[in-house]
Amino acid sequence: MHLNIYNTLTRKKETFIPIHSKKIGIYICGPTVYDYAHMGHARSAVFFDTITRYLKTCGYKINMVRNFTDIDDKLMVKAQILGTDIKSLAQKFINEWHKDMQTLNTLKPDHEPLSSDYIVPIQNFINVLIKKKYAYQSKGNVYFSAGSFSGYGRLSGRTIIDPPSMEDNTSGKKHPADFALWRNSNKSEPGWKSLWGFGRPGWHIECSAMGMEILGKQFDIHAGGQDLIFPHHENEIAQSKALTGLMPARYWIHHGMVTVKGQKMSKSQQNFTSIKNLADLYSPQALRLFLLSKHYRNPLDFTPAKIEQSTAALKKIPRLLVQLEKLAAPLQQEDFTSSSYWQKFCQAMDDDFNTPAAIAVMFQLVRELNKFLEKAGKGSLLPGEKNTLQTGPIELLKMGRDILGVI
Ligand SMILES: [Zn+2]
Structure with a gap:
């Protein structure tokens, strides 16, 4: 029996054939570390942990990367509110994340890179994209020109629509579909020196650069929640393929969202329940059983009654x-x-x-x-x-x- 995986890229189940026989490279988009992790994060962590454990049982050697996004506007805003710096804020929530992962009994990834440790590879990446004319500088920012990449939209099924006009454009973008690779920072914002001035990387380029540095130009699985298909993973494909000519990953796996009364659980919706709080009420085993009780591509509605059912079933x-x-x-x-x-x-x-x-x-x-x-x-x-x-x-x-x- 072969392992079949639904590949978001081709929209069908495909027989899984790793690039290097029994060795599998997996990159999972990790959390932005500015708050406690919630059940949405737990679903991602537990599902990918479970498939890793299964693949290991099948005799595969896994090289798993899950990053921490520690450069982000959300971190900047929160650090300002708390009167701290983003580095200390990120470290606090990385420590909390590790505690939560221990609670959920997930295996530690082989690599947990921080975006801020990969500024040089990110800058080199951007520089080549500019040289290859896939990216351009504008108003201290660097943008990837989505229209310059012929395969743009393949993952998400979107097409680039030309706007009637770009006259109100204050960002310096030539087209609304273009996305930032580098953004200028003012003195109070975090930033690094670069050929394009003091600034910070865009989110999409961080994952592409870290994945490539650790797993190579092409690896087996790139994964995350369905909310990352567009724009995050679409943009990752565009910039990576523009750089190397290769699709960065062969299989794209996306899990459904955890919902509360049909709405996505998220920090911005203020409808989240943290892992930390749930761990006081339920056993990690019951939480895992609940999280795995729906097929990963479907949404999972969060109700305490269902976790109680899991508790009873395992008793x-x-x-x-x-x-x-x-x-x-x-x-x-x-x-x-x-x-x-x-x-x-x-x-x-x-x-x-x-x-x-x-x-x-x-x-x-x-x-x-x-x-x-x-x-x-x-x-x-x-x-x-x-x-x-x-x-x-x-x-x-x-x-x-x-x-x-x-x-
Ligand atoms: Zn990512």
């Missing part, structure tokens, strides 16, 4: 495992990979990471193990059922603890 598993351990130790040597449950679990994960289907298989196994345990107590167990009792706990731990992280 009996630890007791079951203890009972099974008493019954049939040692279990570690058993080969379970040919078991029908494990096969079905992998089939679900191979089908574009269908975690709800994988979770359903795990609970089918739990039900069957409970049933056989009862039969064992009565001495009426059949030989095949005895085998399931032997291998069941290992399978259950592999699925629930090692991959889904819910046990």
